[in-house]
């Protein structure tokens with residue numbers, strides 16, 4: 001079987017509404033002086049969606065084939081990924097256990113509210129590094145198995161090699177839409193943290209006849225060497241298809257200049273970009289992921305680094321706007 005056939009034959013839930021829309025941002029693009037298209041992964045059907053739905057779609061479909069009845073995954077208290085896992089599990093009638101860093105807040109808001117609404121069992125484990133959270137997921141999986149269930153683990157961001165392949169499929173989905181629209185973009189720009197989105201897009205590009213620059217905007221600084229993390233994950237994902245590693249670390253384009261005050265914290269550049277997109281297109285991004293990705297695009301355009309149309313991959317996440325931690329102070333001034 002060819003790598004492309006292997007990708008096409010992976011079990012899928014088909015839980016999102018794909019293809020997600022692709023459309024031009026006329027007014028926003030005019031402000032930046034470049035042609036901008038939006039790939040709308042913020043709208044795809046399941047509990048307000050976002051990019052993680054594509055990864056869980058493959059991971060949970062595979063788990064069901066193996067007889068699993070429980071999904072265990074992890075993230076911060078306001079994790080988009082954990083919420084997407086809770087949503088996908090609910091949609092297929094699976095039990096879901098979420099291992100969340102931090103401590104239980106007095107009230108559940110935004111993503112945490114959705115986690116509970118969707119019926120996930122939430123376990124707060126205090127402030128922990130990412131690696132520890134992934135290890136705790138493995139411990140919970142063992143606990144479920146001992147109790148007679150069968151659990152599947154999804155790591156932080158659902159960025160396992162299999163989960164990342166959701167974005168190889170997504171690259172091909174976009175490629176078909178661009179052909180139909182007659183657009184040859186100079187670059188795709190997207191927010192990046194755990195790296196699965198970027199890695200999957202690179203695998204998709206290796207499978208496609210048309211090669212586009214893929215620029216990740218690191219919004220959290222979670223990996224000390226994000227290029228190595230992304231190229232390593234892309235190699236593991238490619239291996240599942242019998243494909244050679246698609247990129248060397250030095251060829252991964254990832255900018256680290258939008259991290260601002262740090263992971264899960266808004267930046268002034270993101271606030272400006274979010275406001276500008278909201279007012280020119282009535283499209284809302286979040287303050288700490290897709291908004292920082294958008295700020296990365298604005299910065300690249302301002303530096304004259306994008307020659308030709310650019311696709312902004314809207315990865316979703318706007319629930320965080322309603323998290324009182326971010327509040328309206330940064331965003332609604334101006």
Ligand SMILES: *Cc1c(COP(=O)(O)O)cnc(C)c1O
Nearest residue numbers: 080193194195196197289315317
């Ligand atoms: C997780 C997330 C990202 C980054 O995707 P990774 O695959 O983890 O790099 C970008 N935007 C939003 C809204 C996210 O939730």
